[in-house]
Amino acid sequence: MSEDLFASSASATSGNYDASSIEVLEGLEPVRRRPGMYIGGTDERALHHLASEVLDNAMDEAVAGHATRIEVTLEPGNRLTIVDNGRGIPVGMHPKFPDKSALEVILTTLHSGGKFSDKAYATSGGLHGVGVSVVNALSVETVVEVALNRELFRQSFSKGHPQGPLQKIGAAPNRRGTSVSFVPDTEIFGAHHFKPARLYRLARSKAYLFAGVEIRWKCAPELISDDTPAEAVFQFPGGLADHLAEQIAGRECATKDFFSGTQDFAGAVGRAEWAIAWPLWSDGSYSWYANTIPTPDGGTHEAGLRTALVKGIRAFGELVGVKKAKDITADDVMTGCELMLSVFIRDPQFQSQTKDRLTSPEAARLVEAAVRDHFDHFLTDNMDRGKALLSYVVDRMDERLARKAEKEVKRKTATSARKLRLPGKLTDCSADDPAGTEIFIVEGDSAGGSAKQARDRKTQAILPIRGKILNVASATAQKILANQEIADIIQALGCGARKDCNPDTLRYERIVIMTDADVDGAHIATLLMTFFFQEMPELVKRGHLFLAQPPLYRLTSGGKSVYARDDAHKDALLATTLKGKKVDVSRFKGLGEMNPAQLRETTMDPKTRSLIRIVLPMEFEDQAAVRDLVDRLMGNNPAHRFAFIQENAAEVDEDMIDA
Numbered sequence: 001m002s003e004d005l006f007a008s009s010a011s012a013t014s015g016n017y018d019a020s021s022i023e024v025l026e027g028l029e030p031v032r033r034r035p036g037m038y039i040g041g042t043d044e045r046a047l048h049h050l051a052s053e054v055l056d057n058a059m060d061e062a063v064a065g066h067a068t069r070i071e072v073t074l075e076p077g078n079r080l081t082i083v084d085n086g087r088g089i090p091v092g093m094h095p096k097f098p099d100k101s102a103l104e105v106i107l108t109t110l111h112s113g114g115k116f117s118d119k120a121y122a123t124s125g126g127l128h129g130v131g132v133s134v135v136n137a138l139s140v141e142t143v144v145e146v147a148l149n150r151e152l153f154r155q156s157f158s159k160g161h162p163q164g165p166l167q168k169i170g171a172a173p174n175r176r177g178t179s180v181s182f183v184p185d186t187e188i189f190g191a192h193h194f195k196p197a198r199l200y201r202l203a204r205s206k207a208y209l210f211a212g213v214e215i216r217w218k219c220a221p222e223l224i225s226d227d228t229p230a231e232a233v234f235q236f237p238g239g240l241a242d243h244l245a246e247q248i249a250g251r252e253c254a255t256k257d258f259f260s261g262t263q264d265f266a267g268a269v270g271r272a273e274w275a276i277a278w279p280l281w282s283d284g285s286y287s288w289y290a291n292t293i294p295t296p297d298g299g300t301h302e303a304g305l306r307t308a309l310v311k312g313i314r315a316f317g318e319l320v321g322v323k324k325a326k327d328i329t330a331d332d333v334m335t336g337c338e339l340m341l342s343v344f345i346r347d348p349q350f351q352s353q354t355k356d357r358l359t360s361p362e363a364a365r366l367v368e369a370a371v372r373d374h375f376d377h378f379l380t381d382n383m384d385r386g387k388a389l390l391s392y393v394v395d396r397m398d399e400r401l402a403r404k405a406e407k408e409v410k411r412k413t414a415t416s417a418r419k420l421r422l423p424g425k426l427t428d429c430s431a432d433d434p435a436g437t438e439i440f441i442v443e444g445d446s447a448g449g450s451a452k453q454a455r456d457r458k459t460q461a462i463l464p465i466r467g468k469i470l471n472v473a474s475a476t477a478q479k480i481l482a483n484q485e486i487a488d489i490i491q492a493l494g495c496g497a498r499k500d501c502n503p504d505t506l507r508y509e510r511i512v513i514m515t516d517a518d519v520d521g522a523h524i525a526t527l528l529m530t531f532f533f534q535e536m537p538e539l540v541k542r543g544h545l546f547l548a549q550p551p552l553y554r555l556t557s558g559g560k561s562v563y564a565r566d567d568a569h570k571d572a573l574l575a576t577t578l579k580g581k582k583v584d585v586s587r588f589k590g591l592g593e594m595n596p597a598q599l600r601e602t603t604m605d606p607k608t609r610s611l612i613r614i615v616l617p618m619e620f621e622d623q624a625a626v627r628d629l630v631d632r633l634m635g636n637n638p639a640h641r642f643a644f645i646q647e648n649a650a651e652v653d654e655d656m657i658d659a
């Protein structure tokens with residue numbers, strides 16, 4: 001390196017970079033400084049991850065055969081309490097830290113736990129020994145109680161720090177187990193609150209995953225704004241097969257029976273449980289679990305199941321003399337099926353602490369071996385059933401081959417000119433010409449699932465995005481480019497962003513933002529609009545951007561339903577068309593709660609829906625003015641926002657949105 005270069009680089013950095021610049025974070029400090037590394041962010045999803053961490057520990061006690069009951073209680077003040085009747089977190093003094101109880105070590109030390117070996121737990125969801133300490137670090141208050149040997153112990157913490165030693169507080173003759181009660185810190189999670197509906201679903205799905213546990217749900221009624229029950233008891237002796245039956249809800253399937261079963265692993269600790277249906281009309285739904293932890297990105301257990309299914313169906317094809325069955329792929333069997341697979345395995349490995357994907361290599365082989373025999377029996381025990389499934393799968397294969405042939409004829413000049421690379425999450429439409437097509441950008445995978453079933457395959461594409469996207473107005477260009485959700489949107493639209501943005505190569509005629517009809521939904525829509533205003537203003541100018549208008553209420557009277565956008569619309573309908581009638585009013589919790597037919601009718605079908613087109617008023621013709629406005633409204637400096645509100649409060653700006 002030349003001396004000049006040395007000189008210039010030294011002057012470019014501010015302050016000293018020397019040994020003293022290197023920080024070592026102690027105790028739980030790294031969790032508070034970089035929560036994303038431990039819980040994947042600080043948004044609503046991450047907040048709910050805290051609930052999973054504590055519930056997973058209680059489930060581990062149940063799966064290990066020590067707890068039979070778990071209680072999940074949400075109270076005002078965003079306080080969540082999870083109680084189990086398991087063995088109780090050990091309270092004795094820890095051999096390595098003689099002045100601390102094991103409980104205190106567990107709650108205040110990363111990588112402390114009883115699941116590193118298989119002595120205390122055979123097939124646990126916990127393995128990193130960080131879960132509950134992370135919850136503790138990110139909570140303004142944590143109270144842990146343990147009832148053990150007829151005595152009750154308690155210790156309280158704040159932001160990870162003990163508020164006194166572990167105390168014996170009395171006799172507990174009729175109680176055993178652990179209670180963890182915590183209030184997430186608003187310094188970390190801002191205004192995000194636990195959502196009763198989300199916790200209710202979480203508690204219920206855990207009960208489906210382990211027949212030996214009863215889970216009790218309780219929520220302060222004033223926290224509930226939808227039809228989530230305030231109390232419920234979940235116990236499902238039928239396990240996943242019950243869960244799937246509820247999901248399929250009588251829809252017609254290729255075979256009347258589901259393919260379901262449970263099988264201990266041969267030559268290893270653990271087992272697999274699965275339930276699969278092949279509905280005639282579905283874009284598929286896949287739920288993967290490992291030691292009761294949802295692994296939405298699948299992984300090696302998924303791979304094992306795919307292999308078992310594809311090998312099984314090919315062998316059956318050969319048995320009944322269908323030659324082309326040898327070309328069936330795993331996707332032909334799996335696309336459009338609805339399945340749940342839950343494995344219990346020793347020492348599972350996940351891709352990260354959020355455990356979205358299972359990576360244990362042996363899971364593939366164990367699951368394949370566990371499922372394969374059962375699948376062969378499912379196909380051959382009733383040959384009509386086997387043939388019905390084979391013909392359904394062969395249809396899929398034919399469709400795939402036809403699509404492949406079509407692709408060679410090339411789809412869309414615009415996109416094939418640049419190498420077509422689409423995000424995996426996009427469910428594209430089949431039309432060749434962008435004219436008349438639409439892409440729905442949908443909040444959340446569950447809403448995405450409903451939208452996929454509700455769409456018109458030919459003209460409507462669905463891109464689910466996860467939670468709140470990055471606020472581009474307060475992010476650096478580098479951060480924007482690195483954001484996966486944003487990369488997916490840019491890729492799906494195919495028209496480039498910023499100075500590369502060329503609206504002529506947009507792959508769809510309309511871009512429709514479709515979010516829940518609540519405050520969170522409005523926030524997500526705002527962030528998306530900010531993105532379009534800032535990164536692709538040309539698209540907005542040309543009128544490509546729209547907001548969907550999902551309803552908030554369904555009003556049913558005499559077997560007929562009408563839908564209301566908001567409270568005012570509901571009141572108007574009740575006072576006019578429905579006046580004097582007996583009306584049943586139900587509120588939609590979110591898009592994902594609507595069934596596909598409802599979603600299609602109310603929000604997606606061009607014949608019955610209404611859309612709002614987003615336009616820029618005349619004075620924002622030039623790009624600098626748009627940037628300035630976006631920056632004032634959504635940028636880093638709240639003072640700008642405040643000034644804007646003061647300047648504009650008198651004339652609420654209806655021009656920005658043109659119905």
Ligand SMILES: Nc1ncnc2c1ncn2[C@@H]1O[C@H](COP(=O)(O)OP(=O)(O)OP(=O)(O)O)[C@@H](O)[C@H]1O
Pocket residue numbers: 053057058061084086087088089090106112113114115125126127128129130131132133134178
């Ligand atoms: N409800 C409980 N009952 C009994 N022991 C518990 C309970 N909750 C936690 N523990 C003990 O505390 C340890 C640490 O828990 P923690 O949640 O920090 O990590 P983990 O479950 O081991 O792993 P992971 O970080 O993957 O969740 C556990 O390994 C277990 O020994």
